Amino acid sequence: MKFMGYVRPDGRVGVRNHIAVIPASVCAATVAARIAEQTEGAVALPNQHGCAQIGPDLDVTFRTLAGLGANPNVGAVLVIGLGCESVQADDLAREIAKSGKRTESLIIQKCGGTLKAQEQGLRIARELSQEVSKIARTEADFSKLVLALECGGSDTTSGLAANPVHGYVSDRLVEMGGASILSETTELIGAEHVLARRAVTKEIGDRLIEMVRACEAKANAMGVDMRGSQPTPGNIQGGLTTIEEKSLGCIYKGGSSPLQGVLEYGEAPGGKGFYFMDTPGQDIESITGMVAGGAQVVIFTTGRGTPTGFPLAPVIKITGNPITFRLMEENIDINAGTIIEGTESIPQVGERVLAEIEEVCNGKLTKAEALKHMEFGIYKLTSTF
Amino acid sequence: MKRDALLTNEIDSVATALADLARGQEAAFERGGGVERIVVGEDIPFGHKFALADIAEGATVLKYGEAIGRATAFIGRGMHVHVHNLESMRGRGDLAGQGGGAKK
Numbered sequence: 001m002k003f004m005g006y007v008r009p010d011g012r013v014g015v016r017n018h019i020a021v022i023p024a025s026v027c028a029a030t031v032a033a034r035i036a037e038q039t040e041g042a043v044a045l046p047n048q049h050g051c052a053q054i055g056p057d058l059d060v061t062f063r064t065l066a067g068l069g070a071n072p073n074v075g076a077v078l079v080i081g082l083g084c085e086s087v088q089a090d091d092l093a094r095e096i097a098k099s100g101k102r103t104e105s106l107i108i109q110k111c112g113g114t115l116k117a118q119e120q121g122l123r124i125a126r127e128l129s130q131e132v133s134k135i136a137r138t139e140a141d142f143s144k145l146v147l148a149l150e151c152g153g154s155d156t157t158s159g160l161a162a163n164p165v166h167g168y169v170s171d172r173l174v175e176m177g178g179a180s181i182l183s184e185t186t187e188l189i190g191a192e193h194v195l196a197r198r199a200v201t202k203e204i205g206d207r208l209i210e211m212v213r214a215c216e217a218k219a220n221a222m223g224v225d226m227r228g229s230q231p232t233p234g235n236i237q238g239g240l241t242t243i244e245e246k247s248l249g250c251i252y253k254g255g256s257s258p259l260q261g262v263l264e265y266g267e268a269p270g271g272k273g274f275y276f277m278d279t280p281g282q283d284i285e286s287i288t289g290m291v292a293g294g295a296q297v298v299i300f301t302t303g304r305g306t307p308t309g310f311p312l313a314p315v316i317k318i319t320g321n322p323i324t325f326r327l328m329e330e331n332i333d334i335n336a337g338t339i340i341e342g343t344e345s346i347p348q349v350g351e352r353v354l355a356e357i358e359e360v361c362n363g364k365l366t367k368a369e370a371l372k373h374m375e376f377g378i379y380k381l382t383s384t385f
Numbered sequence: 386m387k388r389d390a391l392l393t394n395e396i397d398s399v400a401t402a403l404a405d406l407a408r409g410q411e412a413a414f415e416r417g418g419g420v421e422r423i424v425v426g427e428d429i430p431f432g433h434k435f436a437l438a439d440i441a442e443g444a445t446v447l448k449y450g451e452a453i454g455r456a457t458a459f460i461g462r463g464m465h466v467h468v469h470n471l472e473s474m475r476g477r478g479d480l481a482g483q484g485g486g487a488k489k
Binding site for chain 2: 156157160191194216219221222227230236238239242244248303323340342
């Protein structure tokens, strides 16, 4: 399959052509948001991070922001720093510029305050806006795609219908030479042995098991039963009883392709095929990690129904619950409830999802995009100091 | 054929209701290429599970052919299986001191 995308200097292909206005820290978030608001094609990535973080926790923030800037859905980048934060704007801009795209940076303390930084930032952003508008879509192969596989607000139809559809789509994309990323380490608890069997080497399988063990140990250290948070109250109302049941349904999103590797949060896959990324089960942070890892498109299954989108990548919603589809059609792109009703098969719905992905890659807006849903959140390993 | 419930693996101890099922209703589901029927002993909401055979207290409950937890009480054939009679064996920090943490 083919799509019309934006070829970037590093050879990757975007399906969107955004200007990312990235605050290096929470202190620059307001200025970044105001610049993006007033510039055509610009989106801000407001976040609470970037300062008073230490060690690996700071590394996660830096790697995530750098990966988001480098994502091929972004045509140009403006990094806004306050000046004194842990994530230095110039370092971040330098890292993003390795992708070859135009990357500018601005320091509020050097500009002389909010108004001066906004004015200067708006001038730069205006220029970037016109510049990226000249980039035309050209034909690209589906092998250029990195697909993020997400689920949220699951119920029992997720594991029975919508997640197997994701699995079908992931397998088909892998056959076409593309890459897919499964995530949410918490939602492997109780199912990790099934996925580990598909690892291409024993080391990769062992690393996956170790990631899950570390996640479970972290939760257990709280001294409580995970239930109520995993599964959530909505999961339980939908019929999911235990984290094991949720996890076993969750991994159907990964289809049956061999597991090529295990990625850190925000890390890009080193090759093609099916990968797992270490993220929390929280949907927004999970999507952020996969888009930072280079995913251009997110497919998202939901049984209970969820409206979430993402600032830089289209999110295609699929439900396996026919009642939810009727109830929340304004948020959900694809009805896989036909599988539960017995009128369509998993491959039939899978082919519909592939056709939708093709259209969305060509520029069709998803419902989340049309509604300007731009949920954004970065995973944290520990508290700030 | 109209199915009322779905079995994900032939060795499973539970099936999932594909519609709201009323107490006393006969639910049809496929197993091993054939159609089987079971009378549900209580109302089973859409998407919820019921037992395909008697499950002893403490027994491991299977879905997708894998363990999804253990029964905290005896569960009769056709009865609702959910948080009131099935618990996780994983993510149990509350049991960590009793060796129940990451127990399989």
